[in-house]
Amino acid sequence: MPVFEVALSAELNHLTALRPQEPETEYEWAFQLECSQCREATEEVSFTTAHEEALPGSRGTAHFVMKCPFCANQFSASLVKNSVKAVDDTDRMTPIARFEWRGATPTAFVPRDRWVAQSTASATTFDAIPLSEKEFFEYDEEGGTDVSVSELRTEVTKV
Numbered sequence: 001m002p003v004f005e006v007a008l009s010a011e012l013n014h015l016t017a018l019r020p021q022e023p024e025t026e027y028e029w030a031f032q033l034e035c036s037q038c039r040e041a042t043e044e045v046s047f048t049t050a051h052e053e054a055l056p057g058s059r060g061t062a063h064f065v066m067k068c069p070f071c072a073n074q075f076s077a078s079l080v081k082n083s084v085k086a087v088d089d090t091d092r093m094t095p096i097a098r099f100e101w102r103g104a105t106p107t108a109f110v111p112r113d114r115w116v117a118q119s120t121a122s123a124t125t126f127d128a129i130p131l132s133e134k135e136f137f138e139y140d141e142e143g144g145t146d147v148s149v150s151e152l153r154t155e156v157t158k159v
């Protein structure tokens with residue numbers, strides 16, 4: 001099954017360990033897709049990995065199942081277990097997760113809300129970071145400093 005890697009880079013100001021919150025249960029993974037059969041682009045889709053769906057016509061399961069709205073080709077996706085990693089570095093493309101995709105090619109990864117990061121100035125953890133807005137600015141009271149996420153970029157590549 002084709003595996004795709006999602007990578008993210010961001011300018012982290014006094015923050016480290018940026019990652020989706022509850023990636024294996026609650027986090028909403030969102031992608032733009034292209035059908036492998038008819039090549040039509042599909043509207044943004046999203047799914048959590050809290051449950052698995054049965055794949056029609058097979059004994060397998062996936063975290064996400066849908067039919068192409070244009071040609072009815074079946075799409076499915078699953079988060080690869082234990083593949084989620086945090087972004088520690090600043091301004092460098094870092095792999096954050098891997099997904100198995102069948103029937104469709106993910107052309108873009110779209111960050112949604114609910115990310116978490118650790119302050120480098122104190123023991124403060126920031127959660128519910130809304131990366132759908134592409135940037136985040138806060139003040140770390142304990143560390144006495146501004147913290148921010150900016151210059152957000154993502155990419156999806158076939159492994």
Ligand SMILES: [Zn+2]
Nearest residue numbers: 035038068071
């Ligand atoms: Zn199609």
